[in-house]
Amino acid sequence: MAVAAAAVPLLVLAGCSSSAADGGATEITFLTSNDAPNPETAEALAEAFEAENPDVRVDVEIRPGGAEGDNLVKTRLSTGEMADVFYYNSGSLLQALNPDSSLVDLSDQEWVGSLTEEFVPVVSTEDGTYGAPLGAAFAGGVVYNRSVYEELGLTVPQTWDEFMANNEKIATEGEGIAPVIQTYGETWTSQLFVLGDFANVLAVDPEWAEQYTAHQRSYAEEPALLGFQHQQEVAEAGYFNEDFPSATFPDGARMIAEGEGAHYPMLSSVVQTIMQNTPDGVDDLGFFALPAAEAEHTQATIWQPNAVYVPASTEGAELEAAKAFVAFVNSAAGCDIQNELLVPAGPYAGTCDLPDDAPPLLDDIQAYVDDGRTANALEFLSPVKGPNLEKVTVEVGSGIRSAEDAAAFYDQDVESQAKQLGLEGW
Numbered sequence: 001m002a003v004a005a006a007a008v009p010l011l012v013l014a015g016c017s018s019s020a021a022d023g024g025a026t027e028i029t030f031l032t033s034n035d036a037p038n039p040e041t042a043e044a045l046a047e048a049f050e051a052e053n054p055d056v057r058v059d060v061e062i063r064p065g066g067a068e069g070d071n072l073v074k075t076r077l078s079t080g081e082m083a084d085v086f087y088y089n090s091g092s093l094l095q096a097l098n099p100d101s102s103l104v105d106l107s108d109q110e111w112v113g114s115l116t117e118e119f120v121p122v123v124s125t126e127d128g129t130y131g132a133p134l135g136a137a138f139a140g141g142v143v144y145n146r147s148v149y150e151e152l153g154l155t156v157p158q159t160w161d162e163f164m165a166n167n168e169k170i171a172t173e174g175e176g177i178a179p180v181i182q183t184y185g186e187t188w189t190s191q192l193f194v195l196g197d198f199a200n201v202l203a204v205d206p207e208w209a210e211q212y213t214a215h216q217r218s219y220a221e222e223p224a225l226l227g228f229q230h231q232q233e234v235a236e237a238g239y240f241n242e243d244f245p246s247a248t249f250p251d252g253a254r255m256i257a258e259g260e261g262a263h264y265p266m267l268s269s270v271v272q273t274i275m276q277n278t279p280d281g282v283d284d285l286g287f288f289a290l291p292a293a294e295a296e297h298t299q300a301t302i303w304q305p306n307a308v309y310v311p312a313s314t315e316g317a318e319l320e321a322a323k324a325f326v327a328f329v330n331s332a333a334g335c336d337i338q339n340e341l342l343v344p345a346g347p348y349a350g351t352c353d354l355p356d357d358a359p360p361l362l363d364d365i366q367a368y369v370d371d372g373r374t375a376n377a378l379e380f381l382s383p384v385k386g387p388n389l390e391k392v393t394v395e396v397g398s399g400i401r402s403a404e405d406a407a408a409f410y411d412q413d414v415e416s417q418a419k420q421l422g423l424e425g426w
Contacts, residue, residue: 031083082311091380119349131307136344140196178241181261193231199299199375209381215425228403257281386413
């Protein structure tokens, strides 16, 4: 059910420029989400933009996150009351906003030419490009401890058999080091064997996402089934840390940083937690894609950043100011703010460059990008995702449910959502 815009409180923070009181200033609003550090980043961008554009005032509005925030965005767009610039998801959630009718086409803006090939589709339709990235992309795969690899003479695996051979050597020679870290105390972390394997699925079957949305592909069949099977194989081999049922995400971050575990199938954004809690271990971390059965199919799965958009309701002087603000987000000054406040966990999708002191594992991810060995995560290509994936991946990793049963259950789990979306074929 949609939530009326008036029923959802918004925190409005005035821009800091001294020109704000000038009667001739053009005023625009910038809506962002309340999860840290987005409000701080929005304020910093507004203040810096005002300093370069003294004839414009930017007021920052903060919205709730989650479903409440999604409903707010949809309601304000439908009523023509959206902020002049707003921060929101890219990919399938953006498509649900009907961007061709609700947003301003920004494809004629200079910064569009700097967007990566992987990012353009997640902010575009056949009729236009609507968003500029804010923040960096991140990858899903295996974060590993370089020191453990050096100590045991291991090399980065290119195939699943090589990965399992590495795990066996760690188990027999690693003196108490867990070959693979799992942290089911926070169930969302159990999904990476499946979600992080999606680029490999596309390498085998490039039409899989499109056909999945049309109900012509399923997880119960290869190649998508392999993610569930690989998780089961690692679990049955006994390669998990002993406390995997109760360990939490911060526990896993600490373990991989301190070398208590060799591999952590995880999003590369874990580096942000490690930099905060265990900074001395950051330089020991590397990244590789979850290996496919064949080396030629091994690719890194990429989660693209969210973006900033301009609603169709923004017009006149406010529209020009809004476009200028969107461009500023990916200017040199805007990139400096992003690097400082939105600590990157992967490559940028636009004009920004990683800082010189970026963690080494970001270089590993960039190498996959440079080699053309990446694909977007499924959520950027299809709106179909069931609510119980993390439940069934916990069951697979805990030996409660087989890979085949889990995949079949998940195929049923997604049906209700697909039907709610009114997708053809369901």
